[in-house]
Amino acid sequence: xxxxxxxxxxxxxxxxxxxxxxxxxxxxxxxxxxxxxxxxxxxxxxxxxxxxxxxxxxxxxxxxxxxxxxxxxxxxxxxxxxxxxxxxxxxxxxxxxxxxxxxxxxxxxxxxxx
Amino acid sequence: xxxxxxxxxxxxxxxxxxxxxxxxxxxxxxxxxxxxxxxxxxxxxxxxxxxxxxxxxxxxxxxxxxxxxxxxxxxxxxxxxxxxxxxxxxxxxxxxxxxxxxxxxxxxxxxx
Numbered sequence: 001x002x003x004x005x006x007x008x009x010x011x012x013x014x015x016x017x018x019x020x021x022x023x024x025x026x027x028x029x030x031x032x033x034x035x036x037x038x039x040x041x042x043x044x045x046x047x048x049x050x051x052x053x054x055x056x057x058x059x060x061x062x063x064x065x066x067x068x069x070x071x072x073x074x075x076x077x078x079x080x081x082x083x084x085x086x087x088x089x090x091x092x093x094x095x096x097x098x099x100x101x102x103x104x105x106x107x108x109x110x111x112x113x114x
Numbered sequence: 115x116x117x118x119x120x121x122x123x124x125x126x127x128x129x130x131x132x133x134x135x136x137x138x139x140x141x142x143x144x145x146x147x148x149x150x151x152x153x154x155x156x157x158x159x160x161x162x163x164x165x166x167x168x169x170x171x172x173x174x175x176x177x178x179x180x181x182x183x184x185x186x187x188x189x190x191x192x193x194x195x196x197x198x199x200x201x202x203x204x205x206x207x208x209x210x211x212x213x214x215x216x217x218x219x220x221x222x223x224x225x226x
Contacts, residue, residue, distance in 0.1 A: 033212065041218070043158070043203065048212035056212040091157060102148060103214060107157035 002026045004106035006092050012112045013082055021077045021109045023092030032075045033093040033103060034067065036060075043091065049075065082113045116141045118206055120217035127194055128225050135189040135220045137204035142185050145209040149178050149189050152201045152219065161202075162189070166209075194224045 005024045013019050025032050034046040047057040049067050066078045075094075079086055089110050093103040117140045127133050137147070146165045150158040162171045162178040164187070170179040177190040187204055201221045205214035 031212070035214075043205070043214075043216040045213035045215070058213065102160045102163045104160060105150070105158040110155075 004092055004094055004104050006090075006106040006109050008109060009107065010110045010112075012114065015084060015113055016081050019079050019082055019111065021079075021090050021092075021111070023075045023077075023106055024073050025075055025092065025094030026096075026104055027073070029094035029096050029104075031055075031095045031097070032067075032069070033095075034077045035091045035093065035105075036088040037091065037108075038085075038088045046077070079111075082111075084113050087111060087113045116144075116206060116208060116215045118204060118215050118217035120202075120204060120220050122220060123218065124221040124223070126223040126225060129194060129196060131194050131224075132190070132192050133194055133222070135191070135202050135204075135222070137187040137189070137217055139185045139187075139206050139215075141208065142182050143208060144182060144206045145211075146207050147178075147180055147187050148205045148207070148214065149176075149187075150203040150205065152203055154201075158203065191222075194222075196224045196226050198222060198224050 007022045032049045035043050037043045045058050047061045048055045064080045068076050089108045091108045092106045095101045095103045119138050121136050148163045149161040152158050164171045164180045166182055175192040180187045201219040203219045205216045207214050
């Protein structure tokens, strides 16, 4: 069964450093998403991406964040200058059709900012 | 602003029991509702998706119902097993929006 994959599974970085989280969505999907979950809190939407551009973003997704689909398979989330409060589990998701279909989530990348 | 609440926050039951998990949402103008399972430190596994025009969906021992007008959904798990132990999340999507809005989840423990 097709699945969303994410690398790395864990990342530790120093405050102020740039990190890139990588995702490979399900191959025939068209809509891509990033969510995050701070320990003990709800899963929160960050951004959605369709047709090579951001289609929706939350107030969390400020100028420190960017997303890119550099080739036909990868989808990345970049945090330019990490802060302590960016420590969280970051989930990538994809869906085949925006509204009617299930969003399928990857296993997540646990980011720890020291 | 949509708020999703799940009650109870935690539930412990003996194996074999039937149980119901509750989800409520403040804005009834949803497009669909999705139930997920999350194992500790892991990703989200989609269990069921209910469109706003539907009343329920079933998959194996799971049955999810939706009452959009009252802002409620339930997830019914029949004949619970220890392997069902996990956190169950519900999430709603509004029409015209990309994002899922999640509840905090119900942590289920099924004791052998």
